[in-house]
Amino acid sequence: MTTIVQLTDLHLRPRGTPALRVVETNMFAARAIRAVATLTSRPDAVIVTGDVADTADPRAYELAHELLAALPVPVYLLAGNHDSARTMRSAFADWPGVSEAPSDRVHYAAEIGDLRLVALDTSVEGQPYGSLGNEQLAWLDATLAAAPDRPTLIAMHHPPFTTGIAHMDRTRLTDSDAFAEIVSAHRQVRRIVCGHVHRTVVAPFGGTHAMIVPGVAHQVALDLTATSAAQFVMEPPAYGIHAWTGEDLVSHVAYVEAFPGPYPFSPAEGVFWPGD
Protein backbone atom coordinates (compact mmCIF):
# COMPACT_ATOMS: atom_id res chain seq x y z
CA MET A 1 0.00 0.00 0.00
CA THR A 2 1.19 3.51 -0.79
CA THR A 3 0.11 6.19 1.70
CA ILE A 4 0.44 9.95 1.62
CA VAL A 5 -0.26 12.00 4.74
CA GLN A 6 -1.76 15.43 4.15
CA LEU A 7 -1.10 18.19 6.67
CA THR A 8 -2.70 21.53 5.93
CA ASP A 9 -2.97 25.13 7.13
CA LEU A 10 -0.08 25.23 9.59
CA HIS A 11 -0.21 29.06 9.72
CA LEU A 12 3.26 29.22 11.28
CA ARG A 13 4.34 32.54 12.81
CA PRO A 14 7.54 34.13 14.05
CA ARG A 15 8.16 32.51 17.44
CA GLY A 16 6.05 33.79 20.34
CA THR A 17 3.27 35.40 18.29
CA PRO A 18 -0.06 33.52 18.20
CA ALA A 19 -2.33 33.63 15.15
CA LEU A 20 -5.78 35.25 15.45
CA ARG A 21 -4.82 36.58 18.92
CA VAL A 22 -5.10 33.18 20.65
CA VAL A 23 -4.14 30.26 18.37
CA GLU A 24 -0.65 28.92 19.16
CA THR A 25 -0.17 27.64 15.62
CA ASN A 26 3.53 26.85 16.06
CA MET A 27 2.71 24.52 18.95
CA PHE A 28 -0.19 22.91 17.06
CA ALA A 29 2.01 22.29 14.00
CA ALA A 30 4.70 20.71 16.16
CA ARG A 31 2.11 18.39 17.73
CA ALA A 32 0.72 17.34 14.34
CA ILE A 33 4.19 16.67 12.97
CA ARG A 34 5.06 14.61 16.06
CA ALA A 35 1.82 12.59 15.64
CA VAL A 36 2.70 11.79 12.02
CA ALA A 37 6.35 11.05 12.82
CA THR A 38 5.24 8.45 15.38
CA LEU A 39 2.52 6.74 13.28
CA THR A 40 2.83 2.95 13.50
CA SER A 41 2.28 2.69 9.74
CA ARG A 42 4.89 5.01 8.30
CA PRO A 43 3.57 6.95 5.27
CA ASP A 44 5.52 7.07 2.01
CA ALA A 45 5.40 10.87 1.93
CA VAL A 46 3.81 13.94 3.51
CA ILE A 47 2.21 16.76 1.54
CA VAL A 48 1.53 20.15 3.18
CA THR A 49 -1.29 21.80 1.25
CA GLY A 50 -0.62 25.46 1.85
CA ASP A 51 -0.94 28.24 4.42
CA VAL A 52 2.37 26.91 5.67
CA ALA A 53 3.04 30.40 7.03
CA ASP A 54 0.47 32.80 8.42
CA THR A 55 1.99 36.00 6.99
CA ALA A 56 4.71 34.72 4.60
CA ASP A 57 7.36 35.94 7.06
CA PRO A 58 10.71 34.27 6.19
CA ARG A 59 11.10 33.38 9.90
CA ALA A 60 7.93 31.25 9.64
CA TYR A 61 9.47 29.33 6.73
CA GLU A 62 12.67 28.83 8.73
CA LEU A 63 10.54 27.30 11.47
CA ALA A 64 8.64 25.16 8.92
CA HIS A 65 11.97 23.90 7.60
CA GLU A 66 13.08 22.97 11.11
CA LEU A 67 9.79 21.31 12.19
CA LEU A 68 9.12 19.38 8.96
CA ALA A 69 12.70 18.11 8.75
CA ALA A 70 11.81 15.91 11.76
CA LEU A 71 9.58 13.78 9.52
CA PRO A 72 11.37 10.58 8.44
CA VAL A 73 9.84 10.67 4.92
CA PRO A 74 9.96 13.07 1.93
CA VAL A 75 7.86 16.22 2.51
CA TYR A 76 6.21 18.09 -0.37
CA LEU A 77 4.94 21.64 0.04
CA LEU A 78 2.64 23.92 -1.89
CA ALA A 79 1.48 27.50 -1.43
CA GLY A 80 -1.76 28.88 0.07
CA ASN A 81 -3.17 32.39 0.15
CA HIS A 82 -1.25 33.20 3.36
CA ASP A 83 2.02 32.15 1.69
CA SER A 84 4.33 33.79 -0.80
CA ALA A 85 5.11 31.21 -3.50
CA ARG A 86 8.30 33.10 -4.36
CA THR A 87 9.54 33.13 -0.75
CA MET A 88 8.66 29.46 -0.35
CA ARG A 89 10.47 28.60 -3.56
CA SER A 90 13.71 30.04 -2.19
CA ALA A 91 13.21 28.85 1.42
CA PHE A 92 12.67 25.25 0.27
CA ALA A 93 14.87 25.21 -2.83
CA ASP A 94 16.56 22.02 -1.64
CA TRP A 95 13.29 20.11 -1.02
CA PRO A 96 11.77 17.54 -3.37
CA GLY A 97 9.25 18.92 -5.82
CA VAL A 98 9.62 22.55 -4.81
CA SER A 99 13.14 22.57 -6.26
CA GLU A 100 11.68 21.67 -9.70
CA ALA A 101 8.98 24.35 -9.60
CA PRO A 102 9.20 27.56 -11.66
CA SER A 103 10.53 30.42 -9.51
CA ASP A 104 7.26 32.35 -9.30
CA ARG A 105 4.79 29.45 -8.80
CA VAL A 106 5.16 26.21 -6.86
CA HIS A 107 3.74 23.43 -9.05
CA TYR A 108 5.34 20.08 -9.86
CA ALA A 109 4.74 16.32 -10.23
CA ALA A 110 6.35 13.61 -8.08
CA GLU A 111 6.33 9.81 -8.09
CA ILE A 112 5.50 8.31 -4.67
CA GLY A 113 5.30 4.51 -4.65
CA ASP A 114 2.26 3.45 -6.70
CA LEU A 115 0.94 7.01 -6.80
CA ARG A 116 1.72 10.15 -8.75
CA LEU A 117 1.37 13.43 -6.89
CA VAL A 118 0.60 16.57 -8.87
CA ALA A 119 0.97 19.66 -6.67
CA LEU A 120 -0.64 22.88 -7.89
CA ASP A 121 -0.19 26.50 -6.89
CA THR A 122 -3.52 28.34 -6.47
CA SER A 123 -2.04 31.29 -4.59
CA VAL A 124 -2.40 34.82 -5.95
CA GLU A 125 0.06 37.17 -4.24
CA GLY A 126 -1.79 39.45 -1.82
CA GLN A 127 -5.26 37.96 -2.50
CA PRO A 128 -7.37 35.55 -0.42
CA TYR A 129 -8.98 33.79 -3.40
CA GLY A 130 -7.32 31.15 -5.58
CA SER A 131 -6.50 30.90 -9.27
CA LEU A 132 -4.49 28.48 -11.39
CA GLY A 133 -4.09 30.62 -14.50
CA ASN A 134 -3.87 29.52 -18.14
CA GLU A 135 -0.15 28.74 -18.07
CA GLN A 136 -0.47 26.35 -15.11
CA LEU A 137 -3.65 24.78 -16.54
CA ALA A 138 -1.78 24.03 -19.79
CA TRP A 139 1.10 22.56 -17.76
CA LEU A 140 -1.40 20.40 -15.81
CA ASP A 141 -3.03 19.09 -18.99
CA ALA A 142 0.36 18.15 -20.49
CA THR A 143 1.60 16.65 -17.20
CA LEU A 144 -1.48 14.42 -16.85
CA ALA A 145 -1.31 13.43 -20.52
CA ALA A 146 2.28 12.22 -19.98
CA ALA A 147 1.25 9.47 -17.49
CA PRO A 148 -2.31 8.33 -18.27
CA ASP A 149 -1.91 4.99 -16.43
CA ARG A 150 -0.49 6.24 -13.12
CA PRO A 151 -3.11 6.66 -10.34
CA THR A 152 -2.84 10.37 -9.58
CA LEU A 153 -3.56 12.55 -6.56
CA ILE A 154 -3.85 16.29 -7.24
CA ALA A 155 -3.05 18.52 -4.25
CA MET A 156 -3.90 22.21 -4.08
CA HIS A 157 -4.78 24.81 -1.44
CA HIS A 158 -8.06 26.39 -2.59
CA PRO A 159 -11.01 24.02 -3.13
CA PRO A 160 -12.49 24.11 -6.65
CA PHE A 161 -16.06 23.60 -5.38
CA THR A 162 -18.67 25.46 -3.31
CA THR A 163 -18.80 24.28 0.33
CA GLY A 164 -21.92 26.12 1.54
CA ILE A 165 -19.84 28.10 4.06
CA ALA A 166 -20.54 31.45 2.40
CA HIS A 167 -17.61 33.54 3.62
CA MET A 168 -15.14 30.81 2.60
CA ASP A 169 -16.81 30.26 -0.77
CA ARG A 170 -16.04 33.87 -1.62
CA THR A 171 -12.34 32.90 -1.62
CA ARG A 172 -12.57 29.59 -3.52
CA LEU A 173 -10.82 28.81 -6.81
CA THR A 174 -11.92 31.22 -9.54
CA ASP A 175 -11.04 29.17 -12.63
CA SER A 176 -12.60 25.86 -11.54
CA ASP A 177 -14.57 25.33 -14.79
CA ALA A 178 -11.38 25.17 -16.86
CA PHE A 179 -9.79 22.99 -14.17
CA ALA A 180 -12.79 20.59 -14.18
CA GLU A 181 -12.55 20.23 -17.95
CA ILE A 182 -8.91 19.10 -17.69
CA VAL A 183 -9.51 16.75 -14.74
CA SER A 184 -12.46 15.06 -16.45
CA ALA A 185 -10.33 14.39 -19.54
CA HIS A 186 -7.76 12.41 -17.48
CA ARG A 187 -9.40 9.43 -15.82
CA GLN A 188 -6.30 8.51 -13.79
CA VAL A 189 -7.00 11.41 -11.40
CA ARG A 190 -8.37 9.55 -8.35
CA ARG A 191 -8.76 12.49 -5.94
CA ILE A 192 -8.19 16.20 -5.55
CA VAL A 193 -7.16 17.17 -2.03
CA CYS A 194 -7.31 20.69 -0.65
CA GLY A 195 -7.01 22.81 2.48
CA HIS A 196 -8.05 26.44 3.07
CA VAL A 197 -11.50 25.75 4.59
CA HIS A 198 -10.09 24.19 7.81
CA ARG A 199 -12.63 21.36 8.10
CA THR A 200 -13.68 18.11 6.34
CA VAL A 201 -15.74 18.64 3.18
CA VAL A 202 -16.15 16.24 0.21
CA ALA A 203 -17.79 16.88 -3.17
CA PRO A 204 -17.85 15.28 -6.62
CA PHE A 205 -15.65 17.13 -9.10
CA GLY A 206 -14.61 16.51 -12.71
CA GLY A 207 -15.51 12.81 -12.65
CA THR A 208 -13.65 12.19 -9.38
CA HIS A 209 -13.92 13.53 -5.81
CA ALA A 210 -12.46 16.63 -4.27
CA MET A 211 -11.83 16.66 -0.54
CA ILE A 212 -10.91 19.33 1.97
CA VAL A 213 -8.96 18.13 5.00
CA PRO A 214 -9.16 19.88 8.44
CA GLY A 215 -6.35 22.12 9.60
CA VAL A 216 -3.74 21.07 12.16
CA ALA A 217 -4.69 24.02 14.41
CA HIS A 218 -7.98 26.00 14.40
CA GLN A 219 -11.02 25.07 12.27
CA VAL A 220 -13.58 27.23 10.48
CA ALA A 221 -16.99 27.27 12.24
CA LEU A 222 -19.59 25.08 10.51
CA ASP A 223 -22.24 27.64 9.55
CA LEU A 224 -24.23 26.96 6.38
CA THR A 225 -26.40 30.10 6.57
CA ALA A 226 -26.11 32.60 3.72
CA THR A 227 -24.94 35.29 6.14
CA SER A 228 -22.33 33.18 7.97
CA ALA A 229 -19.80 35.24 9.91
CA ALA A 230 -16.09 34.53 9.51
CA GLN A 231 -15.47 32.63 12.74
CA PHE A 232 -13.11 29.89 13.90
CA VAL A 233 -13.54 27.14 16.50
CA MET A 234 -11.05 25.02 18.40
CA GLU A 235 -12.44 21.69 17.17
CA PRO A 236 -9.92 18.81 17.22
CA PRO A 237 -6.93 19.29 14.90
CA ALA A 238 -6.71 16.60 12.23
CA TYR A 239 -4.93 15.53 9.06
CA GLY A 240 -5.57 13.32 6.02
CA ILE A 241 -4.21 9.90 5.10
CA HIS A 242 -4.67 9.01 1.41
CA ALA A 243 -4.00 5.33 0.74
CA TRP A 244 -3.70 3.46 -2.54
CA THR A 245 -5.07 -0.02 -1.76
CA GLY A 246 -4.10 -1.53 -5.11
CA GLU A 247 -7.67 -1.03 -6.34
CA ASP A 248 -8.42 2.61 -5.60
CA LEU A 249 -7.50 5.59 -3.49
CA VAL A 250 -9.20 5.81 -0.08
CA SER A 251 -9.00 8.83 2.21
CA HIS A 252 -9.08 8.89 6.00
CA VAL A 253 -9.20 11.79 8.45
CA ALA A 254 -7.11 11.19 11.59
CA TYR A 255 -6.95 13.24 14.80
CA VAL A 256 -3.72 14.70 16.08
CA GLU A 257 -4.68 14.18 19.73
CA ALA A 258 -4.45 10.75 21.38
CA PHE A 259 -7.73 9.30 22.70
CA PRO A 260 -8.37 6.31 25.03
CA GLY A 261 -7.80 2.93 23.34
CA PRO A 262 -7.35 1.04 21.17
CA TYR A 263 -9.11 -1.85 22.93
CA PRO A 264 -9.74 -5.29 21.46
CA PHE A 265 -13.33 -5.92 20.27
CA SER A 266 -13.27 -9.30 21.99
CA PRO A 267 -12.29 -9.59 25.68
CA ALA A 268 -10.89 -13.04 24.84
CA GLU A 269 -8.15 -11.30 22.89
CA GLY A 270 -6.89 -9.36 25.87
CA VAL A 271 -7.81 -6.83 28.55
CA PHE A 272 -10.75 -4.58 27.79
CA TRP A 273 -9.90 -1.73 30.12
CA PRO A 274 -6.51 -0.69 31.41
CA GLY A 275 -5.96 -2.30 34.81
CA ASP A 276 -8.41 -5.20 34.29
Ligand SMILES: [Fe+2]
Ligand atom coordinates in the same frame (compact mmCIF):
# COMPACT_ATOMS: atom_id res chain seq x y z
FE1 LIG B 1 -5.70 28.49 6.25
Ligand SMILES: [Fe+2]
Ligand atom coordinates in the same frame (compact mmCIF):
# COMPACT_ATOMS: atom_id res chain seq x y z
FE1 LIG C 1 -6.11 29.54 2.97
